[in-house]
Amino acid sequence: MKMNKGLSSLGMAMRAGKLITGDEIVLKAVRKGEAQLVIIAGDASPNTKKKFRDKCNTYGVQLAEAFDRDQLGKAIGKPERVVLAVTDAKFGKMIAGHLSQNSEVDNIEQTTGQQQGQ
Known part of the structure; x- marks a missing residue:
């Protein structure tokens, strides 16, 4: 199986x-x-997702919800990981680009202020 970019x-x-x-x-x-891109596992708890969504929104950091904790851990050679942050702008941009090709990116800038049901 080919590894996801x-x-x-x-x-x-x-x-x-x-x-x-x-x-x-x-x-x-x-x-x-310092965080250029925050990636949160799709199987993270709703509370964890909300905490990072709110924090990234407040500080204008791009947030991606992608993969699951097992895939994230394996990708970086560690046990399961729920949240990662890329601290380099070039890596952040490159990784966000790969993720958006999979349409798994939730770009905070685009969702700000568009509360559903209001």
């Missing part, structure tokens, strides 16, 4: 030291403006 790019970013993982570490990077 988005996943293999995550592996490259990890090896280059441009990827961080873990709830608190990623939230801190978003607050400090």
Whole structure:
């Protein structure tokens, strides 16, 4: 099976030291403006998704919901991972590009202010 370009790019970013993982570490990077792209697993809890969606929205960081925790972990050579942040602009752009080809990207800028049912 051919590996997804988005996943293999995550592996490259990890090896280059441009990827961080873990709830608190990623939230801190978003607050400090270091996170270029946040990726959250599709099987993350609704609370986790909401927490990162809100935080990324507040700080204008692109958020992608893609893959599942197992795929994210395997891509970066670690156990299951629910949330990752890319800290390099070029890697972030490249990975977001690969993900958008799969139409799995939820770009915060496009969804801001469009609350459903209001």
